[in-house]
Amino acid sequence: MGKTAEPQNISVLLDEKRRFPPPKGFQKSAWANDQSVYAEAAKDPEAYWARWASELTWTKPWKKVLEWKPPFAKWFVGGKLNASVNCLDRHVYASESDYSRRNKAAIIWEGEPGDTRVMTYWDLYRGVNKFANVLRKLKIKKGDRVAIYMPMVPEAAIACLASARIGAVHNVVFGGFSAESLSDRINDSKVKLVITADFGWRRGKPIALKQAVDDALKSTDCVENVVVVERNHGRGESPIQCHIEEGRDHWWHRLMDDAEAYAEPEEMDAEDMLFILYTSGTTGKPKGIVHTTGGYMTGVYATTKWVFDMKEDDVFWCTADIGWVTGHSYVIYGPLANGSTVFMYEGAPDWPEKNRFWKLIEKYGITIFYTAPTAIRAFMKWGTEWVDKADLSSLRLLGSVGEPINSEAWMWYHNHIGKGKCPIVDTWWQTETGAIMVTPLAGITTTKPGSATRAFPGISAEVLNEKGEVVKEGGGYIAITKPWPSMLRTIYGDEQRYIDTYWSKWGKGTYFPGDGVRRDKDGYFWFMGRVDDVMNVAGHRIGTMEVESALVDHKSVAEAAVVAKTHEIKGQAIYAFVTLKHGIEGTASLIDELKKHVATKIGAIARPEDIVFSADLPKTRSGKIMRRLLRDIAEGKALGDTTTLADPAVVENLRKQYESLEGS
Numbered sequence: 001m002g003k004t005a006e007p008q009n010i011s012v013l014l015d016e017k018r019r020f021p022p023p024k025g026f027q028k029s030a031w032a033n034d035q036s037v038y039a040e041a042a043k044d045p046e047a048y049w050a051r052w053a054s055e056l057t058w059t060k061p062w063k064k065v066l067e068w069k070p071p072f073a074k075w076f077v078g079g080k081l082n083a084s085v086n087c088l089d090r091h092v093y094a095s096e097s098d099y100s101r102r103n104k105a106a107i108i109w110e111g112e113p114g115d116t117r118v119m120t121y122w123d124l125y126r127g128v129n130k131f132a133n134v135l136r137k138l139k140i141k142k143g144d145r146v147a148i149y150m151p152m153v154p155e156a157a158i159a160c161l162a163s164a165r166i167g168a169v170h171n172v173v174f175g176g177f178s179a180e181s182l183s184d185r186i187n188d189s190k191v192k193l194v195i196t197a198d199f200g201w202r203r204g205k206p207i208a209l210k211q212a213v214d215d216a217l218k219s220t221d222c223v224e225n226v227v228v229v230e231r232n233h234g235r236g237e238s239p240i241q242c243h244i245e246e247g248r249d250h251w252w253h254r255l256m257d258d259a260e261a262y263a264e265p266e267e268m269d270a271e272d273m274l275f276i277l278y279t280s281g282t283t284g285k286p287k288g289i290v291h292t293t294g295g296y297m298t299g300v301y302a303t304t305k306w307v308f309d310m311k312e313d314d315v316f317w318c319t320a321d322i323g324w325v326t327g328h329s330y331v332i333y334g335p336l337a338n339g340s341t342v343f344m345y346e347g348a349p350d351w352p353e354k355n356r357f358w359k360l361i362e363k364y365g366i367t368i369f370y371t372a373p374t375a376i377r378a379f380m381k382w383g384t385e386w387v388d389k390a391d392l393s394s395l396r397l398l399g400s401v402g403e404p405i406n407s408e409a410w411m412w413y414h415n416h417i418g419k420g421k422c423p424i425v426d427t428w429w430q431t432e433t434g435a436i437m438v439t440p441l442a443g444i445t446t447t448k449p450g451s452a453t454r455a456f457p458g459i460s461a462e463v464l465n466e467k468g469e470v471v472k473e474g475g476g477y478i479a480i481t482k483p484w485p486s487m488l489r490t491i492y493g494d495e496q497r498y499i500d501t502y503w504s505k506w507g508k509g510t511y512f513p514g515d516g517v518r519r520d521k522d523g524y525f526w527f528m529g530r531v532d533d534v535m536n537v538a539g540h541r542i543g544t545m546e547v548e549s550a551l552v553d554h555k556s557v558a559e560a561a562v563v564a565k566t567h568e569i570k571g572q573a574i575y576a577f578v579t580l581k582h583g584i585e586g587t588a589s590l591i592d593e594l595k596k597h598v599a600t601k602i603g604a605i606a607r608p609e610d611i612v613f614s615a616d617l618p619k620t621r622s623g624k625i626m627r628r629l630l631r632d633i634a635e636g637k638a639l640g641d642t643t644t645l646a647d648p649a650v651v652e653n654l655r656k657q658y659e660s661l662e663g664s
């Protein structure tokens with residue numbers, strides 16, 4: 001696998017002997033309750049996906065299920081539908097013989113200070129319709145791009161669904177990203193309108209989102225209007241004032257007051273764009289991943305129903321922010337297309353105390369809980385006393401996503417949160433795949449702690465080696481060998497990068513996700529982490545080059561190399577090796593300044609854990625920085641082959657310096 005250091009516990013993982021069959025009774029009532037679902041799907045994947053698609057509401061049927069001209073796929077060709085209709089109208093106006101979910105809770109929300117809201121499907125339907133009219137009034141039409149930069153409040157979901165209703169393309173930017181990251185994304189996709197909030201709460205502090213939008217807009221000239229949600233509207237005074245620029249900025253509640261109650265949904269082609277979501281890659285420039293309507297909705301609908309075994313009276317809590325793909329697919333589109341009740345929480349898990357999540361589960365009777373290993377490891381560290389006091393008996397299924405889950409964290413999750421009775425689904429997927437790809441099915445899969453088990457029915461996943469040969473048992477790269485409905489369609493504005501990044505390693509028909517994986521003798525997948533220059537810090541994808549560009553942007557920095565180091569809680573942490581410009585002294589205060597600089601340029605999630613100054617960086621004779629060596633230094637490992645190095649002394653010096661830093 002070359003580039004990525006294997007986690008030290010790899011042999012532990014593969015020796016894992018513990019087995020967890022589906023709990024008694026679970027299988028009988030599960031949607032997916034027989035192993036035959038795999039063979040059935042594999043026999044004719046197109047027919048299988050068409051069956052799923054037909055559970056959605058279409059205004060025109062498709063003529064052809066799949067048109068595959070590698071690496072370009074069209075799914076449900078000629079079919080017409082609207083994503084918001086599938087998430088709302090069909091639940092509100094179900095025919096009399098159907099179960100109508102009009103008065104069912106669609107979103108149950110709690111803000112960090114403890115304020116709460118419940119929106120029924122009817123409430124959400126009305127909100128989305130009205131906001132769709134607001135967008136139309138602000139001259140947003142089909143195909144226009146809308147940026148959403150918001151805290152976790154119900155308006156964030158309304159904004160997405162209203163864009164979808166009128167055929168606008170949303171581009172959600174995580175509220176933790178900096179003004180500069182926001183303006184880059186706005187400029188790359190030529191956004192016409194931004195939806196934001198005056199602020200959001202995080203660990204008791206107001207995060208000034210609108211302020212960041214104001215800063216971002218200084219370096220963009222495509223945005224015509226900004227809509228601002230007043231976070232505390234009707235619930236007390238705002239802790240911060242925000243600037244409203246006459247003519248450009250509008251308060252959400254004022255616009256909504258005047259909006260008409262019904263907005264005709266735009267009839268969208270299955271292949272019309274639903275959203276763009278930026279994610280990190282191996283260059284300094286994030287990629288705008290493009291998802292379309294019909295295939296994406298089919299993928300998230302199917303996986304929500306089967307992976308989470310979603311039932312009518314479940315209360316589903318996916319802890320992801322809507323700024324990430326997990327929030328798109330499993331806070332908004334998947335659950336709402338299923339008519340489920342979604343729980344949404346604004347703030348931090350340790351605010352005001354470390355039992356906040358457990359109190360929420362108890363208070364709202366959450367039945368399905370989906371979170372990331374980094375959170376689980378933090379809970380473990382905080383200790384079981386926070387968990388043990390809460391009544392978690394409403395839970396019936398647990399999920400994990402975002403990074404490999406080590407068996408220790410898996411067992412802790414199983415014992416302390418699931419109380420030994422809830423199946424765990426460890427779900428592997430990506431922004432690019434749109435929906436879950438590798439996962440247990442709770443009713444039928446015997447799980448092993450640390451393994452994501454098998455491909456979802458209808459998904460063709462293999463382990464391939466460098467040459468593209470199938471590895472039946474052992475290590476290699478995960479590959480997806482057939483197109484699937486919710487796959488990305490391209491990188492916005494950069495088709496060549498789409499082809500080069502994902503479809504060139506083994507030829508145009510095979511998707512290369514960039515993850516290392518092992519397959520055991522039962523065919524189960526064990527994910528090992530990225531094999532490219534993408535880091536996974538607390539479940540967030542960050543490119544090493546992005547952080548490097550941010551560092552060299554600082555006036556004192558001549559050169560920088562960034563690597564990830566294994567971190568007990570975050571999975572990985574960012575380590576930077578920096579060469580300063582001539583005459584600049586590497587002081588402790590400069591380290592702080594550089595860390596801050598990266599946070600300002602990208603966002604706090606990209607702040608380096610540590611920075612080491614070095615007069616030189618290890619380079620090959622052709623001048624390429626040898627990251628592998630730096631990774632080894634950061635991990636404190638024996639150094640591998642240094643024969644291609646231009647000056648081996650550089651490495652030795654660096655290591656000494658690094659070790660003295662670790663010891664200090």
Ligand code: WTA
Nearest residue numbers: 401402403404426427428429430431527530
């Ligand atoms: C990693 C998040 C191991 C993987 C949905 C992938 C995982 C990247 C898992 C995508 C998992 C996600 N086990 N690794 N269950 N889930 N990953 O685009 O490296 O933010 O390529 O999508 O996260 O991150 P992204």
